[in-house]
Amino acid sequence: MTSRKYEYVKGLNGHTEIALYVDTFEEVDKEFNAAVSKGAVPVLEPTTEPWGQRTCYIADPEGNLIEIGSFNKPFER
Numbered sequence: 001m002t003s004r005k006y007e008y009v010k011g012l013n014g015h016t017e018i019a020l021y022v023d024t025f026e027e028v029d030k031e032f033n034a035a036v037s038k039g040a041v042p043v044l045e046p047t048t049e050p051w052g053q054r055t056c057y058i059a060d061p062e063g064n065l066i067e068i069g070s071f072n073k074p075f076e077r
Contacts, residue, residue, distance in 0.1 A: 017067065019067040019069060020066065023072075023073065024072055025046075027070060028055065028056055028069060028070050029046045031068050035068075040060065042057075042058055043056075043058055043059050044056055044057040052072075053069050053070065053071050054069065054071075054072065055067055055069035
């Protein structure tokens with residue numbers, strides 16, 4: 001579905017990944033910037049993927065990946 005090669009970036013341990021959903025594309029950008037301003041390591045800047053999801057990745061202090069993403073609509077259970 002993408003033309004990217006996926007592998008853990010040097011320095012990331014890959015033991016844990018968590019995905020967080022927000023309601024809008026704007027919130028993806030806002031939360032990414034807020035986390036980076038507080039010391040999170042940017043891994044993938046906010047990007048709108050071909051399948052309609054806006055996503056980004058940051059790393060916590062231990063090198064675990066955190067995804068923040070949205071399909072630009074409120075989460076429904």
